[in-house]
Amino acid sequence: MIRYIVRRLIAVAGILLVICGITFVIFYVLPADPATLACGRACTPERIAEIQHQLGLDRPIYQQFFDYVVGIFAGRTFGTGEAAVQCPFPCLGFSYQNNLPVWSLLMDRLPVSASIAIGAAALWLLVGLGAGVISALRKGSLWDRGAMVVALSGVSLPVYFTALVLLYVFYIRLELIPYPEFVNPFTDPAGWISAMILPWITLAFLFSAMYARLTRAGMLDTMAENYVRTARAKGLPERTVVVKHGMRAALTPVITIFGIDLGQLLGGALITETVFGMPGVGQLAYQAIGTIDQPVIMGVTLFAAFFIVFANLIVDILYAVLDPRVRYT
Amino acid sequence: MAVPVGVPERQAPGPTTAAAGGRVEGRSLPQMAWRRLRRDRAAMAGLGVVSALVLIAIFAPVLTWLNGYSPTQFNPGAIDPALGGVPKGPLGGIGAEHWLGVEPKSGRDIFSRLVYGARVSLLISVGATGVAVVLGTVFGIVAGYVGGWADAVIGRTMDVLLSFPSLIFMIALVAMLPNANRPLLLIVVIGFFGWSYVGRIVRGQTISLAQREFVEAARALGASTRYIVFRELLPNLAGPILVVATLTIPTYIAVEAALSFLGVGVKPPTPSWGQMLSDAVDWYQVIPSYFVLPGLCLFITVLSFNLLGDGLRDAIEPRGDGS
Numbered sequence: 001m002i003r004y005i006v007r008r009l010i011a012v013a014g015i016l017l018v019i020c021g022i023t024f025v026i027f028y029v030l031p032a033d034p035a036t037l038a039c040g041r042a043c044t045p046e047r048i049a050e051i052q053h054q055l056g057l058d059r060p061i062y063q064q065f066f067d068y069v070v071g072i073f074a075g076r077t078f079g080t081g082e083a084a085v086q087c088p089f090p091c092l093g094f095s096y097q098n099n100l101p102v103w104s105l106l107m108d109r110l111p112v113s114a115s116i117a118i119g120a121a122a123l124w125l126l127v128g129l130g131a132g133v134i135s136a137l138r139k140g141s142l143w144d145r146g147a148m149v150v151a152l153s154g155v156s157l158p159v160y161f162t163a164l165v166l167l168y169v170f171y172i173r174l175e176l177i178p179y180p181e182f183v184n185p186f187t188d189p190a191g192w193i194s195a196m197i198l199p200w201i202t203l204a205f206l207f208s209a210m211y212a213r214l215t216r217a218g219m220l221d222t223m224a225e226n227y228v229r230t231a232r233a234k235g236l237p238e239r240t241v242v243v244k245h246g247m248r249a250a251l252t253p254v255i256t257i258f259g260i261d262l263g264q265l266l267g268g269a270l271i272t273e274t275v276f277g278m279p280g281v282g283q284l285a286y287q288a289i290g291t292i293d294q295p296v297i298m299g300v301t302l303f304a305a306f307f308i309v310f311a312n313l314i315v316d317i318l319y320a321v322l323d324p325r326v327r328y329t
Numbered sequence: 330m331a332v333p334v335g336v337p338e339r340q341a342p343g344p345t346t347a348a349a350g351g352r353v354e355g356r357s358l359p360q361m362a363w364r365r366l367r368r369d370r371a372a373m374a375g376l377g378v379v380s381a382l383v384l385i386a387i388f389a390p391v392l393t394w395l396n397g398y399s400p401t402q403f404n405p406g407a408i409d410p411a412l413g414g415v416p417k418g419p420l421g422g423i424g425a426e427h428w429l430g431v432e433p434k435s436g437r438d439i440f441s442r443l444v445y446g447a448r449v450s451l452l453i454s455v456g457a458t459g460v461a462v463v464l465g466t467v468f469g470i471v472a473g474y475v476g477g478w479a480d481a482v483i484g485r486t487m488d489v490l491l492s493f494p495s496l497i498f499m500i501a502l503v504a505m506l507p508n509a510n511r512p513l514l515l516i517v518v519i520g521f522f523g524w525s526y527v528g529r530i531v532r533g534q535t536i537s538l539a540q541r542e543f544v545e546a547a548r549a550l551g552a553s554t555r556y557i558v559f560r561e562l563l564p565n566l567a568g569p570i571l572v573v574a575t576l577t578i579p580t581y582i583a584v585e586a587a588l589s590f591l592g593v594g595v596k597p598p599t600p601s602w603g604q605m606l607s608d609a610v611d612w613y614q615v616i617p618s619y620f621v622l623p624g625l626c627l628f629i630t631v632l633s634f635n636l637l638g639d640g641l642r643d644a645i646e647p648r649g650d651g652s
Contacts, residue, residue, distance in 0.1 A: 160607075270591075
C-alpha cells in the first residue's frame with residue numbers, strides 16, 4: 001500500500017510537470033511578447049529590454065521553464081541589485097496586470113471556489129445518491145420514471161441557462177433571496193447560505209442528475225448480483241442487504257467520479273462563477289485570459305490541474321478502503 | 330420496508346425469439362439493434378427532433394427567406410429607441426412580423442438567428458465529435474492492440490489530457506490563436522481535448538476483443554494485422570463508437586455554447602445560441618424571452634441527442650435487466 005502511494009505520487013508529479021511544460025510552451029512561446037504586455041503604454045525599447053531581463057525572458061526557453069519549476073518549490077528572485085524582487089515559495093510569478101504575486105491571488109480566490117464546490121457537492125450527493133438509490137429499489141415505479149425524466153433534463157440543461165432561470169424566478173420575480181455574492185461563512189453563516197444558495201442549486205441540479213443516473217444504474221447491477229441473493233437467503237434484514245451489500249459496491253464508481261468532479265470545481269467553476277459574478281478561481285482565470293495575463297493563466301491552470309490529479313489519487317486510495325476486492329501492490 | 334425481490338426482470342422477448350412458432354430468421358446485428366431502437370419511444374422522439382434540427386440547419390436560408398429577415402439584418406423599426414432599444418410589443422416583440430421577437434438594441438430577428446444558430450451548433454459539435462472519434466479510435470486501437478510501449482505512451486497521454494483543466498485551456502487557446510477561421514479552430518480544439526474519452530473506451534473494447542476466439546482464429550490462419558484491425562476489430566467496435574459519438578455530440582454542443590457564452594466561440598455577427606444567451610444576460614430582467622428562447626433550443630437539442638444516445642446504447646449493448 002505504501003509502495004503504491006509512493007508510486008502514484010511520483011506519477012502525479014510527472015503529470016503535473018508535463019502539464020506545466022505544455023502550458024508553459026503554449027503561453028510563453030505562442031502569443032505576443034510578455035514584456036510588451038507587462039510594460040503597458042508609453043513604452044520604450046530600452047524599457048522592454050529591461051523588463052525582459054527582469055522577468056528572465058532573455059534566457060533560453062528551457063532555462064526559463066527550469067527557473068519557473070524551481071521557483072515553485074524554492075521561491076526565486078526576479079532581477080538583480082536594486083530592482084530585485086523577492087518571490088517566496090510557492091512562487092508562480094507576478095500578475096502583469098497588478099504586480100501581485102499569483103499565489104496570493106489564488107489564495108484570495110480559493111475560499112470562494114471552495115464554498116461553491118463544497119456546498120454544491122453536499123447538495124448533489126444528498127439528492128443525487130438518494131434519488132438514484134430509491135429509483136433503483138423501486139424500478140419502474142412512478143417515482144423512478146419521474147426522477148429519471150427530471151435527471152435526463154438536468155443533464156441536458158447548460159448551467160448558465162439554469163443560472164439565468166433561477167435568477168429570474170427567485171431574485172427578480174419572487175424576490176426570495178439576495179443577489180448571489182461571497183459572504184464569509186465563519187463570520188456570517190446564515191448570510192453565507194442565502195448568498196450562495198443559487199450557485200449551489202445551479203451546479204447541484206446538473207450534478208445531482210448525473211449522479212442519480214449513475215447510482216441507479218450501479219444499484220440495479222449490484223442488486224442483481226448473486227451475493228445479494230445470498231445475503232437475502234441467509235435472512236439478513238433488507239436494510240442491511242441494501243446498505244451493506246448493495247450500496248457499498250454500487251457507490252464505488254460514483255466515488256471515483258465524485259473525486260474528479262470535486263477536484264475540478266475546487267480549481268474553479270468557471271462558468272458558474274462568471275455568471276453569478278463570484279470572485280473565485282474560475283473567474284480569475286477568465287479575467288486573466290481576457291487581459292492575456294500569462295503568469296496568472298499559468299498559475300490557475302497548474303492550480304486546477306493539481307486539484308484534479310490529487311483528487312484522483314485520493315479517490316484511488318479510498319477505493320481500497322471501500323472495495324475489499326481492490327488490492328494494490 | 331417492502332422492497333421488490335431482485336429477480337432480474339426479463340424484457341419482452343427480443344427480436345431473436347420473436348419468430349416463435351415460425352422459422353427462425355437470420356438477422357444481422359444492425360437489423361436487431363434497429364428493431365430494438367424502434368420500440369424505444371423516447372429514443373425515437375429524440376431521433377425525430379434531431380432529424381428535424383438537421384433539416385432546419387440545412388434549410389436555414391429557406392426558412393429565413395420565408396420569414397423575410399436575414400439573421401444579421403438590423404431592424405430599427407422593431408425597437409423603441411426611446412426606451413433604450415427595447416423591442417416594441419409584448420414578449421420581446423413576438424408577433425406575426427417577427428415570429429419569435431427581436432433582439433433589443435439591434436432589432437435583429439430572433440427566429441432567423443436561432444435557425445442559423447442551429448447550423449453553427451451542429452456544424453461545430455459534429456465536426457469536433459468527428460475529430461475526437463477519429464483520434465480516439467486510432468489511438469485506442471493502437472494502445473489496445475499493440476500494447477506494450479504504445480499502450481504506455483498513449484495511456485499516459487490520455488491521463489494528462491484527462492487531468493487538464495480543459496475549459497480554461499480551450500478559452501485561452503481560442504482567445505490567443507489567430508482567428509482566421511473560428512469554427513474550424515473550435516472544432517480542432519474541442520476535438521483535441523475530447524478524444525481521450527473515446528480513446529479509453531475503444532482501448533478497453535479492443536483489449537477484450539483481441540482476446541476473443543475469432544481474432545485468435547484469424548491470427549492462427551495467418552491474417553495480417555491490417556486484416557484483423559479492419560475486418561475483425563473495427564466492425565465490432567462500430568457499435569460502441571456510434572454510441573459514444575452520439576453521446577459526445579450533445580456535450581460538445583454545450584461546450585461550444587459555453588465558449589460562445591464566454592465570448593470566445595464563434596465571432597459575431599455569426600449567430601450562436603451560447604452567444605445569444607450571453608447577450609441576453611444584460612436583459613434577463615426586462616425581456617425574459619430573449620434568454621429563454623436560445624436556452625430552450627440548447628436544452629431541447631441536447632436532450633434529444635441524449636435520448637437518442639441512451640436508446641442506441643440500450644439497443645446496441647442490451648442488458649438483461651433492461652435498465
